[in-house]
Amino acid sequence: xxxxxxxxxxxxxxxxxxxxxxxxxxxxxxxxxxxxxxxxxxxxxxxxxxxxxxxxxxxxxxxxxxxxxxxxxxxxxxxxxxxxxxxxxxxxxxxxxxxxxxxxxxxxxxxxxxxxxxxxxxxxxxxxxxxxxxxxxxxxxxxxxxxxxxxxxxxxxxxxxxxxxxxxxxxxxxxxxxxxxxxxxxxxxxxxxxxxxxxxxxxxxxxxxxxxxxxxxxxxxxxxxxxxxxxxxxxxxxxxxxxxxxxxxxxxxxxxxxxxxxxxxxxxxxxxxxxxxxxxxxxxxxxxxxxxxxxxxxxxxxxxxxxxxxxxxxxxxxxxxxxxxxxxxxxxxxxxxxxxxxxxxxxxxxxxxxxxxxxxxxxxxxxxxxxxxxxxxxxxxxxxxxxxxxxxxxxxxxxxxxxxxxxxxxxxxxxxxxxxxxxxxxxxxxxxxxxxxxxxxxxxxxxxxxxxxxxxxxxxxxxxxxxxxxxxx
Amino acid sequence: xxxxxxxxxxxxxxxxxxxxxxxxxxxxxxxxxxxxxxxxxxxxxxxxxxxxxxxxxxxxxxxxxxxxxxxxxxxxxxxxxxxxxxxxxxxxxxxxxxxxxxxxxxxxxxxxxxxxxxxxxxxxxxxxxxxxxxxxxxxxxxxxxxxxxxxxxxxxxxxxxxxxxxxxxxxxxxxxxxxxxxxxxxxxxxxxxxxxxxxxxxxxxxxxxxxxxxxxxxxxxxxxxxxxxxxxxxxxxxxxxxxxxxxxxxxxxxxxxxxxxxxxxxxxxxxxxxxxxxxxxxxxxxxxxxxxxxxxxxxxxxxxxxxxxxxxxxxxxxxxxxxxxxxxxxxxxxxxxxxxxxxxxxxxxxxxxxxxxxxxxxxxxxxx
Numbered sequence: 001x002x003x004x005x006x007x008x009x010x011x012x013x014x015x016x017x018x019x020x021x022x023x024x025x026x027x028x029x030x031x032x033x034x035x036x037x038x039x040x041x042x043x044x045x046x047x048x049x050x051x052x053x054x055x056x057x058x059x060x061x062x063x064x065x066x067x068x069x070x071x072x073x074x075x076x077x078x079x080x081x082x083x084x085x086x087x088x089x090x091x092x093x094x095x096x097x098x099x100x101x102x103x104x105x106x107x108x109x110x111x112x113x114x115x116x117x118x119x120x121x122x123x124x125x126x127x128x129x130x131x132x133x134x135x136x137x138x139x140x141x142x143x144x145x146x147x148x149x150x151x152x153x154x155x156x157x158x159x160x161x162x163x164x165x166x167x168x169x170x171x172x173x174x175x176x177x178x179x180x181x182x183x184x185x186x187x188x189x190x191x192x193x194x195x196x197x198x199x200x201x202x203x204x205x206x207x208x209x210x211x212x213x214x215x216x217x218x219x220x221x222x223x224x225x226x227x228x229x230x231x232x233x234x235x236x237x238x239x240x241x242x243x244x245x246x247x248x249x250x251x252x253x254x255x256x257x258x259x260x261x262x263x264x265x266x267x268x269x270x271x272x273x274x275x276x277x278x279x280x281x282x283x284x285x286x287x288x289x290x291x292x293x294x295x296x297x298x299x300x301x302x303x304x305x306x307x308x309x310x311x312x313x314x315x316x317x318x319x320x321x322x323x324x325x326x327x328x329x330x331x332x333x334x335x336x337x338x339x340x341x342x343x344x345x346x347x348x349x350x351x352x353x354x355x356x357x358x359x360x361x362x363x364x365x366x367x368x369x370x371x372x373x374x375x376x377x378x379x380x381x382x383x384x385x386x387x388x389x390x391x392x393x394x395x396x397x398x399x400x401x402x403x404x405x406x407x408x409x410x411x412x413x414x415x416x417x418x419x420x421x422x423x424x425x426x427x428x429x430x431x432x433x434x435x436x437x438x439x440x441x442x443x444x445x446x447x448x449x450x451x452x453x454x455x456x457x458x459x460x461x462x463x464x465x466x467x468x469x470x471x472x473x
Numbered sequence: 474x475x476x477x478x479x480x481x482x483x484x485x486x487x488x489x490x491x492x493x494x495x496x497x498x499x500x501x502x503x504x505x506x507x508x509x510x511x512x513x514x515x516x517x518x519x520x521x522x523x524x525x526x527x528x529x530x531x532x533x534x535x536x537x538x539x540x541x542x543x544x545x546x547x548x549x550x551x552x553x554x555x556x557x558x559x560x561x562x563x564x565x566x567x568x569x570x571x572x573x574x575x576x577x578x579x580x581x582x583x584x585x586x587x588x589x590x591x592x593x594x595x596x597x598x599x600x601x602x603x604x605x606x607x608x609x610x611x612x613x614x615x616x617x618x619x620x621x622x623x624x625x626x627x628x629x630x631x632x633x634x635x636x637x638x639x640x641x642x643x644x645x646x647x648x649x650x651x652x653x654x655x656x657x658x659x660x661x662x663x664x665x666x667x668x669x670x671x672x673x674x675x676x677x678x679x680x681x682x683x684x685x686x687x688x689x690x691x692x693x694x695x696x697x698x699x700x701x702x703x704x705x706x707x708x709x710x711x712x713x714x715x716x717x718x719x720x721x722x723x724x725x726x727x728x729x730x731x732x733x734x735x736x737x738x739x740x741x742x743x744x745x746x747x748x749x750x751x752x753x754x755x756x757x758x759x760x761x762x763x764x765x766x767x768x769x770x771x772x773x774x775x776x777x778x779x780x781x782x783x784x785x786x787x788x789x790x791x792x793x794x795x796x797x798x799x800x801x802x803x804x805x806x807x808x809x810x811x812x813x814x815x816x817x818x819x820x821x822x823x824x825x826x827x828x829x830x831x832x833x834x835x836x837x838x839x840x841x
Binding site: 015016017035037038039040042043046220224239240 | 654656660687691694695715716717718720721725726755756
């Protein structure tokens with residue numbers, strides 16, 4: 001059995017309490033994850049040296065992050081008292097999450113890419129700020145004095161299990177000089193642990209990193225204690241923190257592809273971008289589209305996208321053609337399927353993918369459960385399935401007059417709007433419902449490294465201060 | 474702690490367990506005879522017996538015979554007839570009533586006369602004079618109000634020659650705050666409680682012993698070193714005291730220099746003591762009931778007349794056998810692992826107690 005310990009100030013600590021993770025396909029015990037009690041999380045956080053990364057210049061940290069990215073992809077790195085190769089990591093990740101091996105590799109590459117392109121990522125987060133300001137505290141930019149201070153002395157993150165790619169979001173904190181305390185998702189301790197070890201191997205001081213698998217109470221202590229934090233989770237998880245400015249919330253994305261009035265009749269040209277927005281990465285990310293909004297032709301769009309998505313079939317995670325993730329806990333797939341089936345009993349909604357799939361949505365291979373793609377045509381945007389997000393390739397298609405779309409779509413992490421109508425773009429650009437806006441046939445999941453994604457970590461961690469400087473005579 | 478545990482030095486554990494069982498059987502008969510005697514008995518039980526087609530005084534001949542009773546229903550303690558629980562023999566004594574936590578609706582009320590003092594005097598015998606010095610003062614930082622805990626800890630302190638300083642913490646208010654997600658207020662309230670405790674610790678240098686709950690102990694130790702404040706022993710009670718917390722408390726919060734005594738108890742049963750610390754137990758928190766005054770058994774949740782095997786998980790079943798209160802076969806809202814008798818307590822124990830997982834709706838726990 002693989003042992004995954006706690007890392008307290010970067011050092012291995014074995015707890016008396018452990019949680020056993022099983023292999024998603026066999027149900028056999030696979031790894032034992034050591035659990036931190038909530039008091040330990042808080043005690044360590046308040047004792048963490050919050051200046052542990054201050055002795056490095058930002059340029060040095062960027063170079064070290066680049067090195068960490070390389071090591072993450074190639075080096076044998078410690079995993080508790082043993083060593084983990086990159087191939088071990090990929091296999092282990094797939095075993096406990098049920099994600100296809102191919103997706104595990106894709107996501108690992110995404111993380112490495114963020115680490116290796118950290119200079120571009122920081123340029124996006126800081127809008128091209130001369131990063132020496134983070135070393136000196138101030139800079140004179142074209143005659144304008146600029147000063148920032150780090151409000152996030154210790155940065156915490158309560159992380160998910162749904163997609164390893166999300167770990168690219170917290171990684172810049174290390175280069176922004178904030179020591180990190182991570183609570184991994186239950187089934188996915190692998191990626192944050194390996195990232196910490198890659199950081200350490202690249203020269204980041206171990207005492208600046210903590211890894212605390214813990215329960216709900218421990219997560220609460222982490223969020224309470226951190227100066228700044230990220231929280232991933234469902235609506236019920238993030239709701240209590242909605243008004244807490246210290247915490248950047250990563251709840252459901254409700255990302256959407258939106259057709260403008262001017263292109264709605266040409267919808268067939270955009271089936272591919274709509275389909276890939278829904279199904280990429282197994283449909284497990286908040287940046288996957290979960291709805292398509294169009295002024296007309298909704299039924300036909302649903303049918304065409306459903307036909308495209310129906311090509312995805314349940315296959316074992318190690319099959320090179322696998323594109324759907326198995327549910328590590330098959331009961332979760334059952335529950336999601338029941339929710340959808342129950343909602344479909346309401347009038348005005350149809351899973352148009354069903355006819356193309358030719359099989360039920362819920363599929364089993366051995367003990368594994370899969371949810372095969374679903375595209376639900378909703379006659380009304382008020383239908384209970386019109387604005388839902390699930391952990392598999394799922395989307396609703398609804399019709400709505402273009403003039404009403406901006407107000408009607410609700411909170412939307414990524415909106416891909418396909419139109420030539422500038423006023424329509426403007427209506428979305430000005431609307432607080434939209435967090436990230438793609439104009440054009442751009443998949444919702446495509447990330448531009450020089451753009452912030454879902455909040456801005458620099459703005460979370462740093463505050464600008466008024467500063468004047470006049471050297472003493 | 475009692476005769477079975479304390480007077481058989483030199484006997485094997487099996488011999489002592491047999492003696493303890495005999496003492497329990499004898500005690501059970503005495504208590505049943507007392508509560509069902511029309512002269513001394515408890516109105517509730519006398520009424521109960523009048524509806525039976527068997528006579529408890531004749532048919533209860535040993536502890537296991539208590540299975541002839543139905544399971545004790547907590548609703549019986551919520552019916553507003555608290556006087557029906559006062560044995561006739563004590564009708565003219567001053568009566569206390571203590572309540573359970575109240576996190577599951579109307580609290581259960583249990584009458585008390587001297588039981589809480591007897592329980593804590595027996596518990597006192599298990600404490601070391603070195604780490605809980607006689608004459609040392611105490612700080613009681615935890616729930617008081619309708620619970621017996623404050624009076625009980627204060628009596629323990631007085632019994633050992635100390636004076637007890639008390640700070641209240643209202644767990645019912647904490648449960649409300651948690652249920653309504655008012656976590657900031659919950660932490661403010663906790664800080665308010667801890668600040669009062671720290672003020673007392675700073676002012677009274679003879680406070681050497683502390684009763685508190687796991688959460689408050691963490692909060693105290695976040696602020697100060699209890700070693701530096703002269704604390705020598707901590708008596709800790711409350712829900713969800715896990716093995717990992719036990720280790721964390723001994724090694725880190727108390728810096729390996731302060732004794733840590735976990736207990737498991739409630740208003741209905743009394744106080745179960747922790748098996749003396751043994752590194753071989755790997756910090757597992759193992760409780761033994763104060764036999765013969767009360768018993769904890771670990772039973773099959775599906776068939777709660779049946780005790781599970783050693784090392785197996787089951788639901789806690791409590792039986793209280795004092796002249797003040799008779800409570801046969803009460804299914805507690807906790808579960809744990811059945812453990813074997815030990816040197817200090819030659820009867821079964823229960824390890825790794827946590828909330829019973831068989832309830833459909835989780836109860837808000839851990840506020841202590």
